[in-house]
Structure formats: structure tokens, C-alpha cells
């Protein structure tokens with residue numbers, strides 16, 4: 001068993017309708033854990049002490065209880081945190097025990113709750129793209145990563161071994177139509193991670209990127225999103241039926257994150273699309 005601790009941001013889930021608060025977010029029909037939740041569970045299974053962060057404390061508590069149902073001996077701490085608030089991020093890091101050594105996984109990013117857009121959809125034809133969206137998409141992922149790295153750097157520099165895994169997106173590597181603000185935000189994050197990997201490597205900090213395509217975290221359950229993604233895919237000559245968009249599980253992404261955390265090698269980046277999704281890596 002590994003003797004390390006891990007902070008995972010962006011931990012939560014979506015439920016189609018209210019379910020029993022004691023039932024597991026990982027096994028209850030109608031609940032979809034997100035990537036952060038699955039990373040936290042995989043890391044707890046591997047032996048990490050895990051601290052989970054997002055803004056919604058009830059969701060964090062339920063994810064924690066769900067992990068403990070699966071791994072009763074796990075150490076899982078919840079720290080409700082707005083990752084865009086440097087004071088809260090500092091308080092999160094200061095709340096951690098000084099040992100064992102710390103790794104970080106940043107999953108916080110776009111969710112219906114973070115975006116005041118109709119139907120949870122953030123893919124828009126250019127004429128309909130709200131003017132605030134590019135900044136919102138960019139800030140949520142890029143500024144939050146800057147805050148996390150600045151606050152964690154003193155600790156990461158001191159350690160014998162330090163890993164930072166950032167969940168980005170295939171949308172940052174290959175643009176698509178109706179993705180003006182989304183591709184710009186994720187493209188900015190992708191370049192920020194590449195710059196970080198170069199700058200922090202001489203300090204002994206290994207930065208890794210995991211870039212997923214379409215993941216089943218509930219985002220695509222919205223008919224508006226489903227419709228936009230089918231329109232986008234048609235531009236690449238992929239014709240999915242309504243509701244038939246191929247989605248990978250968030251567990252598949254968690255597997256990739258665990259490889260970055262545990263490998264002897266410094267895994268620079270892993271890009272993965274769902275089975276059947278258009279597999280373009282650049283436009």
C-alpha cells in the first residue's frame with residue numbers, strides 16, 4: 001500500500017432525482033460520480049490518504065461516506081473550497097497533516113453549477129456565445145491552477161517526490177465548431193500545464209496532464225448538450241443518434257490519473273476518447 005496523501009479538487013456527482021443520502025454515489029442508479037470523485041476512490045483503494053475539495057459540502061460528505069463503504073479503513077477528509085479563492089486554497093493546504101508526502105490532482109472545472117447557462121450547455125454557435133463565457137471558461141481552470149500551484153509550491157519543493165496531475169480536455173488540443181469559449185479555455189489550460197511541466201521539473205515536481213474526450217458524468221444528459229455534441233460530431237462525419245453519444249466512464253479517467261501518480265516514469269500526458277468518439281488530436 002502506498003503511504004502518501006492526495007488532494008483532489010472538483011469532487012462531486014450529479015443525480016437525476018433525489019436519492020437516499022446514505023446510498024453510495026458510485027453504485028446507486030441515477031447518480032453519476034464525476035472524475036474527481038472516481039479519482040478519490042481509486043486513490044483511497046491504492047492507500048492514499050485523500051482530501052477532497054469542491055464548493056458543495058453535502059456532496060463532498062456523501063462522496064466521503066461512499067468511499068468508506070468501499071474502503072472502510074480509508075482516510076478521507078472533506079474541505080469545502082472555492083478553488084478561485086486563494087485564502088480558501090491556502091486554508092485547505094494548511095489543514096493537511098505534515099506527513100506523509102503530498103500529491104495533487106486538479107479536476108475542478110466546468111460544471112452546470114459553475115456556469116449560469118441554460119440547460120447546462122456551454123457549446124454555442126458563435127452568434128449565441130455569451131460575452132462572459134470565454135473569461136469564465138478560462139478563469140475556472142487556468143486561474144484556479146495558478147492559485148493551487150502557488151500555494152502548494154513550498155511544500156512540493158521540499159518533498160522527495162511530488163506529482164501534480166491536471167485533468168484538462170481533448171477540447172484544448174483539437175478545436176471544434178461551436179466551441180469558441182470552451183476550446184479557448186481548455187486550450188489555455190493545456191498550454192499552462194505544458195509550461196508548468198517545464199518550469200517545475202527542475203524543482204523535482206512532475207506535472208502530468210490527462211486529457212479526456214467525452215466522459216459520462218451527466219453533462220451530456222441535457223438534451224441541449226446532446227443536440228450540440230451531435231451537431232459538432234457531424235462536422236467530423238460522425239453521426240450519433242439522439243442519446244447515442246459514446247461516453248467513457250469517469251473510472252477510465254481515474255485509471256489514467258492513477259498511472260500518472262504511480263508510474264516510475266514521468267507520464268507527460270495521456271489523451272483518451274470514448275470508444276467510438278472522433279479520435280482527432282488536432283484540428
Ligand SMILES: NC(=O)c1ccc[n+]([C@@H]2O[C@H](COP(=O)([O-])OP(=O)(O)OC[C@H]3O[C@@H](n4cnc5c(N)ncnc54)[C@H](OP(=O)(O)O)[C@@H]3O)[C@@H](O)[C@H]2O)c1
Nearest residue numbers: 010011012034035054055056082083109110111169215217
Ligand atoms: N465530462 C466530460 O465529458 C469532460 C471531458 C473532458 C474534460 N472535462 C473537464 O474535466 C473537469 C472535470 O469534469 P467532470 O465532468 O468530472 O466534472 P463536473 O461534473 O463538470 O464537475 C466539476 C467539479 O468542479 C467543481 N468546481 C467547479 N467550480 C469550482 C470552484 N470554483 N471551486 C471548487 N470546485 C469547483 C464542482 O463542484 P462544486 O460546484 O460543488 O464546486 C464539480 O465537483 C472539468 O474541467 C471538465 O470541463 C470534462
